[in-house]
Amino acid sequence: MSISAVQHVRYLDSLYMAVQHASTKKAKKRPVRRSPISRTEGEQRFIAAATELLRESPFSSVGVRDIATRADVNQGFIHSWFGSQNGLYLRVVKELFASMHASLEQQPPDSVAINPLDPNVQFAVRLLFWLDLEGVDVNEVRPELNALMHAFTQRMITHVGLDDSTAAAITMQGSAIGLGTAAFGHLIGADDNTSFTHAILVWRRQLELLAKNPPK
Amino acid sequence: MSISAVQHVRYLDSLYMAVQHASTKKAKKRPVRRSPISRTEGEQRFIAAATELLRESPFSSVGVRDIATRADVNQGFIHSWFGSQNGLYLRVVKELFASMHASLEQQPPDSVAINPLDPNVQFAVRLLFWLDLEGVDVNEVRPELNALMHAFTQRMITHVGLDDSTAAAITMQGSAIGLGTAAFGHLIGADDNTSFTHAILVWRRQLELLAKNPPK
Numbered sequence: 001m002s003i004s005a006v007q008h009v010r011y012l013d014s015l016y017m018a019v020q021h022a023s024t025k026k027a028k029k030r031p032v033r034r035s036p037i038s039r040t041e042g043e044q045r046f047i048a049a050a051t052e053l054l055r056e057s058p059f060s061s062v063g064v065r066d067i068a069t070r071a072d073v074n075q076g077f078i079h080s081w082f083g084s085q086n087g088l089y090l091r092v093v094k095e096l097f098a099s100m101h102a103s104l105e106q107q108p109p110d111s112v113a114i115n116p117l118d119p120n121v122q123f124a125v126r127l128l129f130w131l132d133l134e135g136v137d138v139n140e141v142r143p144e145l146n147a148l149m150h151a152f153t154q155r156m157i158t159h160v161g162l163d164d165s166t167a168a169a170i171t172m173q174g175s176a177i178g179l180g181t182a183a184f185g186h187l188i189g190a191d192d193n194t195s196f197t198h199a200i201l202v203w204r205r206q207l208e209l210l211a212k213n214p215p216k
Numbered sequence: 217m218s219i220s221a222v223q224h225v226r227y228l229d230s231l232y233m234a235v236q237h238a239s240t241k242k243a244k245k246r247p248v249r250r251s252p253i254s255r256t257e258g259e260q261r262f263i264a265a266a267t268e269l270l271r272e273s274p275f276s277s278v279g280v281r282d283i284a285t286r287a288d289v290n291q292g293f294i295h296s297w298f299g300s301q302n303g304l305y306l307r308v309v310k311e312l313f314a315s316m317h318a319s320l321e322q323q324p325p326d327s328v329a330i331n332p333l334d335p336n337v338q339f340a341v342r343l344l345f346w347l348d349l350e351g352v353d354v355n356e357v358r359p360e361l362n363a364l365m366h367a368f369t370q371r372m373i374t375h376v377g378l379d380d381s382t383a384a385a386i387t388m389q390g391s392a393i394g395l396g397t398a399a400f401g402h403l404i405g406a407d408d409n410t411s412f413t414h415a416i417l418v419w420r421r422q423l424e425l426l427a428k429n430p431p432k
Contacts, residue, residue, distance in 0.1 A: 058349070058350055059349060060276065060350055126349060128403075129345060130346075130349045132403070133275060133346045133349065134274055134276055135274035135277075145403060145404075168414075169417075169418040170418065172405060173415055173418070173419060175404040176392065176401070176406060177393055178396075179396045179400060179403075180391070180392035180396025180399075181396075184345060184348065184395060187344075187354070187358075187361060188365065188391040188395070189388060190388050198385050199385040199388045199389055202382055202385040202431060203389060205429075205431050206422040206423075206425065206426055207422075209422065209425040210422055215417065
């Protein structure tokens with residue numbers, strides 16, 4: 001064997017070592033496989049872990065592996081239970097909108113039932129919008145969004161005294177204001193509590209005036 | 217030289233060939249370096265190319281290389297001229313908001329000066345929101361956004377007859393409605409022209425009533 005052939009063999013050995021080392025490093029990063037837990041518990045863990053991580057950093061920087069590590073559940077179950085990482089995110093949004101709806105039903109009729117400056121509301125809306133902007137089909141969230149809008153329309157009819165058609169228009173308006181402010185209020189000065197409170201007072205006055213002077 | 221050493225040498229040769237092939241492929245993908253063009257022309261080409269590509273696919277799937285290829289300008293200039301890919305995107309948003317402002321100034325006072333269902337408006341707002349959600353500092357767009365909001369406030373004072381403080385609240389409301397509807401109208405039924413037109417009529421009536429019955 002010539003010296004150069006020996007060098008080649010050494011080179012191949014070092015290549016082999018590098019590959020070995022890389023795969024060892026990969027294995028270390030994988031979340032520890034735990035003893036079996038129930039699907040219900042596992043799903044709740046993934047939802048909690050994803051929520052925590054998505055609140056800590058820009059949405060696009062959160063990886064499926066980070067979520068599995070934080071949840072301490074094997075990452076394969078994200079695909080089995082939610083279809084995909086985005087499926088898990090849609091579930092997070094669905095649950096938050098469902099709880100906004102529940103809270104709306106419990107609030108007194110004259111209150112700002114859903115506060116767009118509430119961090120939970122802001123998080124839910126921003127995540128929904130981000131998924132939509134990423135090209136994810138967000139239709140799965142429609143039932144919760146529609147239920148929320150329907151409950152709002154009912155409040156406008158029952159408590160503000162608007163007719164059905166005006167209440168529908170005001171629901172669209174209120175949803176645009178609520179969603180726009182929750183997600184991007186900081187861009188239009190609506191993250192300032194005093195200005196926001198004033199804007200809400202003006203909006204209430206508009207609704208009162210509209211109830212007393214319905215469009216022909 | 218043993219047979220196995222010969223095999224190793226052949227193996228190294230084939231590795232070398234593979235690397236050569238890969239780098240040839242890489243070189244082919246690079247945009248053709250053109251004869252020098254002016255910075256102004258180059259910037260406009262990048263802006264046009266980015267706009268086209270961002271309208272064709274989800275924002276996150278557009279790469280710096282795609283933009284350079286479409287613009288037919290070397291991609292290094294994106295960094296020299298805009299600081300980064302996101303810097304280029306911010307510039308796209310700035311120019312679109314500036315042109316919305318220009319169009320607002322030209323519209324008759326009783327018109328919907330900026331239509332949230334206009335594809336140009338929707339594109340500008342969605343891109344701005346996406347950058348914000350990606351954690352990009354969007355403060356660079358504030359001058360254009362504030363100028364637009366200021367012009368809107370002036371219209372509310374001069375043409376609708378609102379007092380300064382109410383006009384400020386209505387500007388925030390109108391911005392939230394406009395931005396929310398432009399970006400995510402399809403989620404709240406505002407992408408339907410009939411419903412949207414009705415909602416606009418109701419909003420105008422609210423403003424008229426407010427002008428006649430100012431908040432105390």
